[in-house]
Amino acid sequence: MSKNNTATDKPGKTGKWTRRAFIGAGVVAGSALVVGVAVRQGNPIDRLSPLLAKGENERLLNAWVKVDADNIVTAVIPHVEMGQGVYTALAQMLADEMDADWNKVRILEAPADMQYVSDSIARDFLAPDLDVPAIFEPTVTGGILELAQAMGLQFTGGSYSVRATGQRAMRTAGAAAREMLVAAAASEWQVPAGEITTANSMILHAGSGKSEPFSKFALAAAEQSLPAKPTLKSPENYTIMGQPKARHDIPAKVDGSAVFGIDAQVPGMKYAAVRAAPVVGATIESMDASAAKTMPGVLQILNMGDFVAVVADGYWQAQQALNSIDAKYSKSEGDSLDQDALFARYATHLDEAGDDGGDMETETGDVAKGFASAAIKVEAEYKVPFLAHATMEPMNCTAWVRDGKCDVWSGHQAPVNARQAAADAAGLPFEDVTYHNAYLGGGFGRRSESDNITMATRIAKATGYPVKMIWSREEDTAQDHYRPSATSRFRGGLDKDGKAVSWDNIHTHLFDPKDAPTVPYYNIASHKIRKVDVPTQLRFGPWRSVDHSQHGFFIESFVDEMADAAGKDGYTFRRELLAGSPRHLKVLDTAAKMSGWGSALPEKHGRGIAFVPSFGSIVAQVAEVDMSGAKPKVKKVYVAADPGFVINPDGFTAQMESAIAYGLTAALYGEITLKDGKVQQSNFHDYPMLRINEMPEVEVALINGDHKHLGGGGEPGLPPIAPAVTNAIFAATGKRIRELPLSKHSFA
Amino acid sequence: MTTVRTFACLTVFLLAGCSADAAPGPVEQIIVREPGAAPVATAATAVAADGGSASALLAEGKAAFANCAACHTIEKGATNGAGPNLFGIVGKAAGAVTGFAYSDALKASGIIWTATNLDSYLADPAAKIPGTTMVAGAIAEPAKREAVITYLESATAN
Numbered sequence: 001m002s003k004n005n006t007a008t009d010k011p012g013k014t015g016k017w018t019r020r021a022f023i024g025a026g027v028v029a030g031s032a033l034v035v036g037v038a039v040r041q042g043n044p045i046d047r048l049s050p051l052l053a054k055g056e057n058e059r060l061l062n063a064w065v066k067v068d069a070d071n072i073v074t075a076v077i078p079h080v081e082m083g084q085g086v087y088t089a090l091a092q093m094l095a096d097e098m099d100a101d102w103n104k105v106r107i108l109e110a111p112a113d114m115q116y117v118s119d120s121i122a123r124d125f126l127a128p129d130l131d132v133p134a135i136f137e138p139t140v141t142g143g144i145l146e147l148a149q150a151m152g153l154q155f156t157g158g159s160y161s162v163r164a165t166g167q168r169a170m171r172t173a174g175a176a177a178r179e180m181l182v183a184a185a186a187s188e189w190q191v192p193a194g195e196i197t198t199a200n201s202m203i204l205h206a207g208s209g210k211s212e213p214f215s216k217f218a219l220a221a222a223e224q225s226l227p228a229k230p231t232l233k234s235p236e237n238y239t240i241m242g243q244p245k246a247r248h249d250i251p252a253k254v255d256g257s258a259v260f261g262i263d264a265q266v267p268g269m270k271y272a273a274v275r276a277a278p279v280v281g282a283t284i285e286s287m288d289a290s291a292a293k294t295m296p297g298v299l300q301i302l303n304m305g306d307f308v309a310v311v312a313d314g315y316w317q318a319q320q321a322l323n324s325i326d327a328k329y330s331k332s333e334g335d336s337l338d339q340d341a342l343f344a345r346y347a348t349h350l351d352e353a354g355d356d357g358g359d360m361e362t363e364t365g366d367v368a369k370g371f372a373s374a375a376i377k378v379e380a381e382y383k384v385p386f387l388a389h390a391t392m393e394p395m396n397c398t399a400w401v402r403d404g405k406c407d408v409w410s411g412h413q414a415p416v417n418a419r420q421a422a423a424d425a426a427g428l429p430f431e432d433v434t435y436h437n438a439y440l441g442g443g444f445g446r447r448s449e450s451d452n453i454t455m456a457t458r459i460a461k462a463t464g465y466p467v468k469m470i471w472s473r474e475e476d477t478a479q480d481h482y483r484p485s486a487t488s489r490f491r492g493g494l495d496k497d498g499k500a501v502s503w504d505n506i507h508t509h510l511f512d513p514k515d516a517p518t519v520p521y522y523n524i525a526s527h528k529i530r531k532v533d534v535p536t537q538l539r540f541g542p543w544r545s546v547d548h549s550q551h552g553f554f555i556e557s558f559v560d561e562m563a564d565a566a567g568k569d570g571y572t573f574r575r576e577l578l579a580g581s582p583r584h585l586k587v588l589d590t591a592a593k594m595s596g597w598g599s600a601l602p603e604k605h606g607r608g609i610a611f612v613p614s615f616g617s618i619v620a621q622v623a624e625v626d627m628s629g630a631k632p633k634v635k636k637v638y639v640a641a642d643p644g645f646v647i648n649p650d651g652f653t654a655q656m657e658s659a660i661a662y663g664l665t666a667a668l669y670g671e672i673t674l675k676d677g678k679v680q681q682s683n684f685h686d687y688p689m690l691r692i693n694e695m696p697e698v699e700v701a702l703i704n705g706d707h708k709h710l711g712g713g714g715e716p717g718l719p720p721i722a723p724a725v726t727n728a729i730f731a732a733t734g735k736r737i738r739e740l741p742l743s744k745h746s747f748a
Numbered sequence: 749m750t751t752v753r754t755f756a757c758l759t760v761f762l763l764a765g766c767s768a769d770a771a772p773g774p775v776e777q778i779i780v781r782e783p784g785a786a787p788v789a790t791a792a793t794a795v796a797a798d799g800g801s802a803s804a805l806l807a808e809g810k811a812a813f814a815n816c817a818a819c820h821t822i823e824k825g826a827t828n829g830a831g832p833n834l835f836g837i838v839g840k841a842a843g844a845v846t847g848f849a850y851s852d853a854l855k856a857s858g859i860i861w862t863a864t865n866l867d868s869y870l871a872d873p874a875a876k877i878p879g880t881t882m883v884a885g886a887i888a889e890p891a892k893r894e895a896v897i898t899y900l901e902s903a904t905a906n
Contacts, residue, residue, distance in 0.1 A: 259827065267813075267822045270783050289778055299783050303776035313783070407818060425771035434818065454771055462774050465783055 065094055065173050067181075071201050071215040073100040076108050078165060079156040080413055081249050082440035082447070083658075084714045085651035086161045088248045092647055093166040096240035097174030097233060099198035100214070107248050109437065156413045156443070159615035159712020162647055167710050175230035177221070184220035185212065235645065235707045242704075244650035249439070261411030261438045264398040264468060270299055272459050272469040273318035275327070276307040276479050279677035280538060282332040284308055292321035301325070302462055309459050315470050334537045334677040342537060342674065343383060346487040346508045349532045358506050358530035362518050365526030370502025374493025378565045381490075382554045383739040386672035387483035387543055388687060393441020394476045397456035400466035401426045406433045407466075408457060411440035413448040421450035425457035444662070445542030449481045477687055478679040481541025482672055484509050488517075488554040498566030500577060503527035507554065508534045509547075513615070516547035519555060521584055521613055522577040537674060544662055545715035548614040552719025553667075553726070553740065556610040560727045561736065570609045570727055571597050578611075583642065583705045587611070587618045590640035590701050595622035604628040605635075606732025610720035617643035617711030619656075623696070623724035627732040630748055634664060634696040634725055642703035643711035652713045653700045659717030660698055665690040667722035671741050802898075809899025812892050816885055822903060831882060837861050838901040842877075853879025866897050 066074040075091040087107045095105045178198055185203045186193035189210055197204045204211045235242070252258035277283060287308055289301045297317030302309040308327055312318035350358075371377065398409040399422065406426040412418040412435075419435035426433065440447050456469040471479070486509045493502035503524045507517060510531045517529050543549060563573030571592045578584045588611055595607060604627045611620045619641045626633040639656050646652045669688045673680045681687040726737035729747075737745060813822070819831035826833050832845040839862065843855040857877050859865050869876040870887045887893045 263827070265821055265823070265826050267817050267826075268783065284775070287776070293778060293780055298780050300780060301778040302774045305772055305775045402814060427771070458771050458773070462777055463783075 065098065065177050067177070067214045067218045067221075069215050069218070071101075071213040072104050072106055073098060073201060073214070074106040074108055075170065078109075078169075079161045080109065080411070080415065080437060080440060080443075082156065082411070082413065082443035083249075084161075084655060085247050085249070085648065086156065088245055089162050089647045089651055089713075090166045090170050091248065092240045092243070092245055093162070094170040094174035096238055097171045097230075098178045099200070099239075100174070101201035102240055102245060104201055159617070159714045159716060161712075163616050163644070163710035163712050166647065171232055172230060175232050176227050179227045179230050180221040180224040181214055181217050183224045184217040188217070188220065235704070241647050242645065242649070245648055247651065253439075259438050260393055260441045261398075261409060262393050262396045262441065262468075262470065263438065264409035264436070266398055266400060266407070266409070266466040266468075269398065269400075269466040269468050270311050270313060270463070271315040271318045272309050272311045272456070272467045273315065273322040274307050274309045274455060274459075274469055274471060275322055275325075275475060277327075277329045277332075278478065278679070279329065279332045279334050281334055282329040285328045285330050287325050287327040289325050291324040295321040295324065297321075300463055302459065303327075304455075304458060304462075307455065309455075309469070311459065311463055311467055315468075319472060332677060337537045337677050338675050339385075339673045342485065343487060346485075346534050349508065349534045350487060350489055350506060353506055353530065353532050355504070358532045361510070361514070361529045361531060363528045365502075367502050367504050367526045367528040370526035371491070371493045371504075373495065374501055375496040376494040376498070376565050378492040378494070378558075378562050379490065380558055380561050380736075380738060382488050382557055384486055384550050384553060385670065385740065386485045386538060386540075386674075387549075387666050387670045388477050388480040388672050388681070389442070389444045389446035389483075389543060390477065390684075390687060390689065391440075391442030391444060391446050394473055395446070395452040395471040396469060397452045398466060398468040399426075399453075399456040399460035401428075401457060401461040402464060404428065404432060406457065406460075407436065408433065408453060409436040409438065410453060410456075411438045411443075411447060412450070412453070413440065413443050413445075414450075417448075418450050418453045421453040422457045425454045426461055444544045445546065446480065449541050451479075451481070473684070474682040477672075477681050477683060480672075481539045483543030483549060484511070484536055484538075484540040486550045488550070490554070490558040492558060492562045492565075494562060494566050498568055498573075500524045500562055500566075500573075501526065503529075505554075505558075506530040506532065507551070508532055509536070509550075511540070512542065512546050513548070516551040516614070517555070521581060522559070522574075523579060523581075524577065537677065538672075538679070544659065545614060545718040548612060548715070548719040549663070549666070552610070552612040552614070553722045556612065556720065556723030557726060557736075557738065560608070560723070560730065564730075569598075570731075574609065574611055584611075584613070584618055586705065587640045587642050587703060588620045590703060591620035591622050591638050594638040594640065594699060594701055595624065595636075597622065602626075604732055606728040606730070608724045608727025608729070608731055610723040610727060612716070612719040614716045614719055615712035615714075616709065617641060617713065617716035618705070619716045619720055621660075621717075621720040621724040623721065623728045625725055625728035625732060627729060627747060632668070632725065632729055632742055632747065634694070634728075636697045636699070637721065637724065639698060639700045639717065640703060641700065641716065642705040643713060643716070644709050645704045645707035646702045647710075649702055652702060655713040656700045656717040657698045659715065660721050661690055661695060663718040663721035664694075664696070664725070667725055667740055668694070668742050671743070805895050805898050806902055808892070809895035809897070810903070812887070812896050813899055816896070819885065822900070831885075834900060838863060838866065838897070851877075851879050851881045853877050854881070863897050863901070866900070867893050870896065 065076065073095060075094045077087050077090050079086045079090065081087050091105055091107050095102055181203060182193050182196045182198060185196055189205055189208065191205055191208065195205055195207055197206070201214045202211055203214065203217060249258065283305055284303050287303050292298060292301055292310060295317065297313040298310060298321045299313065300311040308322065308325055310318045310322040312321060393411070396410065400407045406422055406428050408418065408422040410418060415435050415437045419433050420430060422435065423430045423433045452469070456467065459469055460467045486507060488505060488507035491504040492500060495501050501524065503519065503526070505517060508531065510517065519527065559574065560570045563570045566573060574588055575585065578588060592609065597607065601607065606625050606627065607622055608625065609620065609622045619639065622638040623634055624636045626635050637660055641656055643652065668690065722740060730736050733747070819829045821827060821829055821833045822835060824835045828845065828848045832848040839860065842857045842859040842861060843850040854877055870893045872886055873880050873882040887896060
């Protein structure tokens with residue numbers, strides 16, 4: 001549901017724009033400086049206009065920063081807010097470069113529309129073989145391309161927003177806008193531009209004592225050419241970046257006015273409850289809806305082939321009627337599969353691959369020679385289960401298909417994909433579908449999939465009237481795109497001094513990012529990393545930190561086992577492996593020092609350390625665990641993180657904390673199991689979340705190690721927590737955990 | 749909302765052919781009843797005295813409002829969209845919905861949304877109130893405007 005105009009009058013409110021509202025803003029923004037793809041004559045990127053602008057008003061659509069007559073600076077953010085604070089961090093980057101008054105900065109989420117920016121435009125700028133991340137030059141062209149990519153793909157994930165869109169597009173746009181304003185003032189005041197300074201959305205000339213707000217020169221600035229290469233600030237001049245600015249999305253979330261996908265309201269809307277065939281690949285052979293037909297509020301009962309839907313006046317009525325329907329399902333080849341059979345299947349494939357089979361991912365040095373010379377050999381096998389995302393807001397989507405048009409409302413990490421999915425399901429061209437994005441009540445990768453969009457659109461197409469489809473928690477748990485289960489086997493070699501000399505790993509499954517199983521930062525003379533592809537029963541998808549969520553546990557558990565075999569503690573052993581990498585060492589040392597590594601602990605307490613660079617950020621964690629009870633109690637986690645430069649320390653720290661909550665939930669309890677091909681878990685009683693009394697105290701130290709190369713914040717805090725905890729359990733008890741979750745193990 | 753309404757239960761079976769389409773339609777579709785029974789019944793009662801032509805006009809207005817609904821909600825207390833909520837709009841002063849950021853032009857217009865004012869505004873919003881942010885939704889056909897206004901009046905009356 002769009003909820004836009006509060007952005008223009010209330011500080012701290014965040015606008016959500018439909019395409020139509022966005023055009024409206026363009027029309028009313030009379031005296032405005034707009035920096036973006038929409039340009040005027042003589043501008044170096046003028047040739048974009050015909051590609052983008054279908055009509056007079058649309059010339060403004062690709063703005064990413066705007067100054068209006070009230071001296072309000074508006075940042076247009078091409079990413080979605082799912083609790084990670086991206087609106088605020090990206091706006092900080094733009095506002096700082098622009099010298100904008102932070103209290104007069106507004107935020108808008110960019111509309112989801114490929115008409116505005118597309119890959120073809122991106123390609124127009126670049127040789128097709130040049131990858132976007134290769135652009136490090138802070139040019140307007142590069143920035144536009146970055147934004148074009150961000151909007152064209154419109155994907156929020158991969159801890160990408162700040163390190164890519166923010167670093168290159170938002171900062172460049174802000175700096176360009178500032179230079180255009182200064183040029184306009186210099187021209188009017190007849191003074192050299194070099195004598196003009198800017199601060200707090202004001203333009204100042206010390207010599208003459210002149211000072212005016214940005215808005216005074218907004219129109220004149222709009223006549224300036226875009227600077228080809230605006231100058232970006234160096235960190236000592238940052239005034240807004242690096243500051244713990246309050247989150248823009250929080251007030252609305254506190255007062256309840258924030259609109260999430262599930263809050264969509266469309267006149268005449270009805271509600272749908274759905275139940276898919278419980279085994280992947282099965283279809284509904286028949287359904288007995290005799291009871292449902294007589295139940296209150298029921299409008300329609302649909303057998304959609306792969307799922308049953310009930311449409312009713314209210315959601316509860318729809319769900320109750322659905323519960324009364326008895327469906328028969330077709331046979332599926334997955335019918336007999338259970339958890340043990342799946343891990344047995346992994347083992348068979350790994351056995352077949354042996355010491356040299358499988359697909360080679362990376363190979364350095366001579367591993368065979370390394371093992372031949374090794375004084376000590378270590379071998380271990382680790383397993384992790386399927387995991388559900390369990391977003392707080394269950395999957396939902398509202399759709400309306402009528403008169404050759406389709407409107408869809410939801411919260412999605414890739415709005416353009418959602419729009420395409422709706423178009424496909426409705427059988428309509430992309431341009432006849434309007435997608436309305438809202439806040440995401442948790443994403444974690446689940447909302448990068450479009451199955452909910454497709455289902456709701458199919459239901460709405462069948463009914464002809466608007467329908468809000470809401471999945472029950474049971475459906476959400478049983479029909480996820482799961483983090484895959486996996487098995488990983490290691491062989492490691494140590495020389496007579498306990499130095500790691502060889503590393504051989506083979507694992508099932510590789511998705512993304514490709515570097516997740518690799519350890520280039522560890523100085524080991526020879527290593528070889530391979531994978532085997534094994535079909536899994538369930539649909540899989542990205543889950544916070546994606547493959548790092550499995551490999552962080554595998555690698556850091558095995559490093560700890562090697563340390564133990566070498567007779568060293570985990571911290572000392574890792575220090576040796578990181579020798580020669582001062583930036584990595586600093587992170588490791590910081591976490592160890594914070595934790596008082598080496599100091600005495602109470603009986604049955606243990607410390608464990610883990611170190612995982614991911615998504616461009618380096619993170620070390622030390623967990624302190626109390627094993628005196630029947631189950632592990634994680635008391636405290638010390639985090640040291642170096643994402644290059646922290647744009648918003650409060651937001652980044654929150655991401656570290658939330659990654660620990662999410663990752664610890666998985667480490668302690670997270671497990672989706674199969675029986676007869678069906679997911680056995682259904683709700684929070686059998687797929688539990690971390691409780692508040694189980695949340696450890698978290699202490700975070702932030703390190704700005706390289707301001708030119710930023711890392712992400714959403715995911716890197718997660719991979720180290722599971723191995724930090726299991727390594728601590730080993731330290732406390734001598735029991736090595738090689739399979740998650742911890743609830744499978746007895747500590748009595 | 750637990751009253752079982754006295755509508756005939758109509759069961760329709762649509763047997764779709766097997767298709768390789770990525771998004772197939774229903775294999776079986778049981779239509780128990782059409783939606784909107786209660787609201788339509790209320791509205792129908794209100795205009796019953798006017799006979800069939802009024803209810804036809806109302807239906808036409810409801811259909812035409814589908815375009816407006818992309819920006820405007822109509823139910824009481826519903827969230828503002830890109831445009832303000834329109835519950836009770838007929839007879840209301842312009843710019844009166846709380847929580848919606850109107851243009852200065854609209855706020856300063858002093859207009860009361862009578863059917864006549866709505867008619868001229870819907871014909872060409874920017875001509876009636878220069879500076880309005882309502883940039884879409886103009887309705888060229890006078891008959892369609894009348895239908896929409898009739899619908900707004902009956903469906904959102906206080």
